[in-house]
Amino acid sequence: MNETPTRDFIRQIIHDDLESGKHDGIVTRFPPEPNGYLHIGHVMSICLNFGVAEETGGITYLRFDDTNPGKEDKEFVDAIEADVHWLGFDWQDRLTNASDYFGQLYDAAVRLVEMGLAYVDSLTAEETREYRGTLTEPGRNSPYRDRPVEENLDLLKRMRAGEFGDGEHVLRAKIDMASPNMNLRDPALYRIRHVSHQHTGDAWCIYPMYDFAHSLSDAFEGITHSLCTLEFEDHRPLYDWFLDQLKPEHRPRQIEFSRLNLAYTITSKRKLSELIGEGHVAGWDDPRMPTIAGMRRRGYPAPALRDFVRRAGVTKKDKLIEMSMLENSVREALGDAAERRMAVLKPLKVVLTNFPEGQVETMDAMNHPNDPSRGTRTVPFSRELWIEQDDFMEEAPRKFFRLKPGGEVRLRSAYIIQCDEVVKDDDGNVIELRCSYDPETRSGMPKSDRKVKGTIHWVSAEHAVDAQVRLYDRLFTVPNPNTADDYHSVLNPDSLETVAAKLEPALGELAAGEAVQFERLGYFAIDSRDDRADARVFNRVVTLRDSWAKIEKAAMAAEQGGS
RNA sequence: UGGGGCGUAGCCAAGUGGUAAGGCAACGGGUUUUGAUCCCGUGAUUCGCAGGUUCGAUCCCUGCCGCCCCAGCCA
Numbered sequence: 341m342n343e344t345p346t347r348d349f350i351r352q353i354i355h356d357d358l359e360s361g362k363h364d365g366i367v368t369r370f371p372p373e374p375n376g377y378l379h380i381g382h383v384m385s386i387c388l389n390f391g392v393a394e395e396t397g398g399i400t401y402l403r404f405d406d407t408n409p410g411k412e413d414k415e416f417v418d419a420i421e422a423d424v425h426w427l428g429f430d431w432q433d434r435l436t437n438a439s440d441y442f443g444q445l446y447d448a449a450v451r452l453v454e455m456g457l458a459y460v461d462s463l464t465a466e467e468t469r470e471y472r473g474t475l476t477e478p479g480r481n482s483p484y485r486d487r488p489v490e491e492n493l494d495l496l497k498r499m500r501a502g503e504f505g506d507g508e509h510v511l512r513a514k515i516d517m518a519s520p521n522m523n524l525r526d527p528a529l530y531r532i533r534h535v536s537h538q539h540t541g542d543a544w545c546i547y548p549m550y551d552f553a554h555s556l557s558d559a560f561e562g563i564t565h566s567l568c569t570l571e572f573e574d575h576r577p578l579y580d581w582f583l584d585q586l587k588p589e590h591r592p593r594q595i596e597f598s599r600l601n602l603a604y605t606i607t608s609k610r611k612l613s614e615l616i617g618e619g620h621v622a623g624w625d626d627p628r629m630p631t632i633a634g635m636r637r638r639g640y641p642a643p644a645l646r647d648f649v650r651r652a653g654v655t656k657k658d659k660l661i662e663m664s665m666l667e668n669s670v671r672e673a674l675g676d677a678a679e680r681r682m683a684v685l686k687p688l689k690v691v692l693t694n695f696p697e698g699q700v701e702t703m704d705a706m707n708h709p710n711d712p713s714r715g716t717r718t719v720p721f722s723r724e725l726w727i728e729q730d731d732f733m734e735e736a737p738r739k740f741f742r743l744k745p746g747g748e749v750r751l752r753s754a755y756i757i758q759c760d761e762v763v764k765d766d767d768g769n770v771i772e773l774r775c776s777y778d779p780e781t782r783s784g785m786p787k788s789d790r791k792v793k794g795t796i797h798w799v800s801a802e803h804a805v806d807a808q809v810r811l812y813d814r815l816f817t818v819p820n821p822n823t824a825d826d827y828h829s830v831l832n833p834d835s836l837e838t839v840a841a842k843l844e845p846a847l848g849e850l851a852a853g854e855a856v857q858f859e860r861l862g863y864f865a866i867d868s869r870d871d872r873a874d875a876r877v878f879n880r881v882v883t884l885r886d887s888w889a890k891i892e893k894a895a896m897a898a899e900q901g902g903s
Numbered sequence: 904u905g906g907g908g909c910g911u912a913g914c915c916a917a918g919u920g921g922u923a924a925g926g927c928a929a930c931g932g933g934u935u936u937u938g939a940u941c942c943c944g945u946g947a948u949u950c951g952c953a954g955g956u957u958c959g960a961u962c963c964c965u966g967c968c969g970c971c972c973c974a975g976c977c978a
Contacts (some may be wrong), residue, residue, distance in 0.1 A: 659914085795937065
């Protein structure tokens with residue numbers, strides 16, 4: 341897997357800044373708000389910020405943007421740290437919080453007041469909205485806008501001292517109420533919130549707003565390039581305004597790139613949280629969730645996620661990337677890494693009528709057919725086997741290479757068998773196949789290379805390990821659930837199917853965290869939450885590509901086309 | 904109808920004055936004891952549209968069209 345990034349427009353700017361000597365080293369930051377779990381969109385930002393620093397020998401801060409106590413939680417802090425580490429990045433001792441700078445931020449606010457560039461406003465929230473104007477009409481100055489500096493200073497000190505209730509006053513920058521850029525219409529700098537903060541406790545009852553805190557925190561940390569998403573583009577004039585007025589030692593530059601959206605998913609923290617609350621998924625780490633925790637539990641390898649965002653690229657164009665691109669990265673990573681095993685998801689009994697009762701043979705199966713150096717494992721073989729229901733068809737089309745009445749098929753790493761008799765229950769359902777095996781066709785024997793069209797997987801019934809296997813599909817039925825009137829209406833009711841599977845014995849001892857390929861089916865990983873030694877639980881990471889499914893689908897479409 | 908962005912194949916994405924890289928998907932074919940992997944091959948007379956400048960434009964200019972973001976004391 342190629343992890344070398346192409347030089348996107350941001351890396352080009354950084355390259356140029358190093359070349360020109362504008363900067364001697366690069367400093368970036370990943371600044372999540374700890375109010376939810378990280379998702380696939382954040383992976384892009386993490387890889388960009390940490391990646392760009394790694395590539396240039398620079399450094400990256402993990403800074404929690406904790407300016408809004410009440411919405412933020414320690415659980416999210418811990419999850420975010422775990423997720424960033426798991427993705428493969430290390431901030432070393434550079435873990436900071438916006439709250440670390442509350443003192444400096446307050447001093448900066450006082451300075452703005454002293455410079456006549458900020459004032460305490462006493463309008464209500466509703467009044468403020470009315471005064472702000474609209475997209476097409478300018479706003480009006482607040483009647484409190486021209487309070488004298490001394491009065492502002494006094495009021496600000498008393499706000500900080502806790503003399504006022506929530507919402508009574510707010511500190512605002514004095515910029516331009518007629519600006520076509522709404523962000524410049526005297527934005528709020530501080531609001532009163534009598535809420536204790538996870539880090540600062542009750543030391544403060546006024547908290548800084550994002551724009552003010554972010555711009556200055558970047559400056560305090562010596563961030564050279566502050567990379568964020570497109571919706572902050574028209575905040576940049578404000579970001580720069582703080583730097584222009586306060587002239588901190590370091591001057592960071594904000595650069596915006598487009599968010600990464602994945603088809604058939606949503607990344608709104610609010611909606612994700614609702615899915616959990618309403619019980620549509622089991623939690624933030626449900627394997628169907630587009631969260632890092634969910635994808636990890638599902639079994640996506642971290643390198644696959646990194647590869648995926650590298651291939652998606654960094655640009656300013658809105659993107660909605662197809663699921664197949666992510667799946668390709670996952671399959672590519674697992675194709676090399678995962679050892680092969682056999683498992684039957686929907687079992688159908690096969691009895692080998694000419695195989696001695698009670699006899700057990702031991703087959704050698706390759707752990708990785710594309711890499712013989714990874715050795716073999718033994719698989720028991722006996723008179724009664726399980727095969728996949730889908731691998732038998734009573735009335736099969738010509739192109740069906742699997743088992744059919746009177747037909748032959750090869751059992752992977754074992755013998756060639758022939759289907760002699762189909763046993764049905766009273767309702768006509770096929771419940772058992774009576775077959776005969778050809779003793780001369782055992783894998784490795786001279787006659788084993790006899791030409792047989794199909795090869796299917798199997799598990800010896802008496803040796804099979806029972807397991808629950810969870811088959812996941814996309815969470816939504818439409819590519820862009822965000823455009824639906826109500827995303828609930830496009831939830832995929834079949835996003836999870838649970839089956840009672842039969843596994844080859846070796847899978848009973850598989851270590852957690854190790855993904856394997858169930859041959860002909862897909863990649864599977866042990867569920868980190870529900871698996872037990874005596875009750876195995878596997879998650880399907882992703883299916884294998886399936887050209888037979890395509891042929892079937894095409895055939896069905898042709899039939900319906902009514903020729 | 905204010906401001907800020909963006910428009911290159913179904914989805915991503917290079918190229919930015921010299922005659923359209925690459926990946927994913929799709930579709931053919933070959934190898935194969937996974938209908939997997941692997942390998943080979945197929946796609947833009949054209950870069951949102953219309954004019955203009957130029958010997959020559961995806962790239963420069965003008966106009967138009969479409970999509971996204973902004974009216975939290977959220978981030």
